[in-house]
Amino acid sequence: MQQLEALTREARELAAPGARAEMGTDAGAREQVIRFAPLQQMQPMTPHETEVARQMQICNACRYCEGFCAVFPAMTKRLSFAKADVNYLANLCHNCGACYHACQYAPPHEFAVNVPQAMAQVRLDTYTEYAWPRAFGALYKRNGLTVAFALALGLASFIALGAVLGGSAFGSAIAGGNFYAIFPHNVLAALFGAVFLFAMLALGVGVTRFLRDISTGEATPGALAEAAHDALTLKYLDGGHGDGCNEADDRFTLARRRFHHLTFYGFMLCFAATAVATLYQYAFGLEAPYPLLSAPVLLGTVGGVSLLAGASGLLWLNLRRDPARTDLRQRPMDRAFIALLIMTSASGLALLAWRETSAMSALLAVHLGAVMALFATMPYGKFAHGIFRSAALVKAAIERRTAKAPATAAD
Numbered sequence: 001m002q003q004l005e006a007l008t009r010e011a012r013e014l015a016a017p018g019a020r021a022e023m024g025t026d027a028g029a030r031e032q033v034i035r036f037a038p039l040q041q042m043q044p045m046t047p048h049e050t051e052v053a054r055q056m057q058i059c060n061a062c063r064y065c066e067g068f069c070a071v072f073p074a075m076t077k078r079l080s081f082a083k084a085d086v087n088y089l090a091n092l093c094h095n096c097g098a099c100y101h102a103c104q105y106a107p108p109h110e111f112a113v114n115v116p117q118a119m120a121q122v123r124l125d126t127y128t129e130y131a132w133p134r135a136f137g138a139l140y141k142r143n144g145l146t147v148a149f150a151l152a153l154g155l156a157s158f159i160a161l162g163a164v165l166g167g168s169a170f171g172s173a174i175a176g177g178n179f180y181a182i183f184p185h186n187v188l189a190a191l192f193g194a195v196f197l198f199a200m201l202a203l204g205v206g207v208t209r210f211l212r213d214i215s216t217g218e219a220t221p222g223a224l225a226e227a228a229h230d231a232l233t234l235k236y237l238d239g240g241h242g243d244g245c246n247e248a249d250d251r252f253t254l255a256r257r258r259f260h261h262l263t264f265y266g267f268m269l270c271f272a273a274t275a276v277a278t279l280y281q282y283a284f285g286l287e288a289p290y291p292l293l294s295a296p297v298l299l300g301t302v303g304g305v306s307l308l309a310g311a312s313g314l315l316w317l318n319l320r321r322d323p324a325r326t327d328l329r330q331r332p333m334d335r336a337f338i339a340l341l342i343m344t345s346a347s348g349l350a351l352l353a354w355r356e357t358s359a360m361s362a363l364l365a366v367h368l369g370a371v372m373a374l375f376a377t378m379p380y381g382k383f384a385h386g387i388f389r390s391a392a393l394v395k396a397a398i399e400r401r402t403a404k405a406p407a408t409a410a411d
């Protein structure tokens with residue numbers, strides 16, 4: 001009880017005029033370093049991190065939102081919030097908005113608690129900070145709709161030009177819709193393999209840096225299984241009560257969880273279609289195009305429809321979301337990723353529908369351009385959220401098994 005009173009007193013002090021960190025501009029926020037002793041244990045913190053630490057002190061005294069998501073139980077294991085704690089908690093948050101819509105201390109209250117927005121600001125900073133190569137970190141802030149479309153259409157034009165100059169049958173209808181007559185399989189495999197491997201390497205290095213900094217501890221099979229379950233079921237998008245999270249207002253909705261599931265599993269089915277087609281090609285010597293009822297086409301069709309429906313739904317929710325609880329700097333990045341998913345799935349389905357017509361080669365170039373742009377921007381866009389969040393869920397699962405008393409990430 002005494003501890004709770006002390007925390008409440010600290011929260012009031014932090015909310016007092018002058019105690020809140022001055023938030024820098026987008027350009028200068030990262031460089032401005034604040035020391036906030038003793039609460040932040042003299043660790044250098046950015047203004048965004050300091051703001052999350054301030055709000056977590058208030059939440060730790062209040063604890064009203066404890067059942068909403070994984071962030072608040074992890075918060076209660078700490079009495080103070082160092083840089084690593086803040087980065088970990090920020091990536092555990094998925095901006096469902098439940099705590100903002102429930103909060104009695106949200107603006108215009110003097111405490112000005114807006115956890116989803118504060119967490120979102122730190123999340124973007126962590127992607128930038130852990131990016132590999134580091135110089136590419138700035139791409140997170142430049143990765144917008146214009147860049148996505150320009151990259152996809154530029155790559156499509158480049159691919160089409162290569163096919164024309166290579167003397168292929170570009171622009172002609174090909175019996176059976178054999179697109180390897182336009183782009184040889186080996187060329188496609190080499191091009192996409194290189195871009196995909198770079199994307200995986202960049203994401204892998206980035207998330208390894210993040211995991212090292214937040215000190216996960218030993219990942220037991222049980223902890224890994226629990227984290228995988230929580231990530232794959234999107235457990236915390238049910239709001240902790242099963243009715244879902246908030247979007248435009250105080251009403252709960254499961255729409256975000258369902259659209260996320262359609263998007264993720266649609267993407268995985270499309271990926272499986274490509275993997276099975278590769279197996280057919282190299283292991284069994286069966287060359288594309290495959291019949292409509294073959295495994296690669298069925299997986300790709302179901303995956304494409306699911307991906308298109310999910311990504312369109314996420315775009316619709318993104319356009320309606322209450323801007324007060326988001327980090328507006330992330331909007332271009334969020335929408336660019338969704339737009340590339342829509343472009344990839346729509347062009348893939350169109351390619352299947354018109355694969356035996358003269359439009360096939362142009363549709364194929366657009367589809368390949370979209371897929372390549374999606375992979376190329378993956379490490380520097382919204383896709384990183386899924387990777388960093390999964391890593392944070394692993395730490396949360398480990399902590400649930402090991403942390404007996406309030407701890408810090410440095411422990």
Ligand code: SF4
Pocket residue numbers: 058059060062063064065066099100102103104105106113115
């Ligand atoms: S978000 Fe608001 S209501 Fe929820 S725990 Fe924090 S201070 Fe309390």
Ligand code: SF4
Pocket residue numbers: 065068069070071072092093094095096097098099100115116119
């Ligand atoms: S926005 Fe949602 S996920 Fe993030 S801290 Fe609040 S309740 Fe948790």
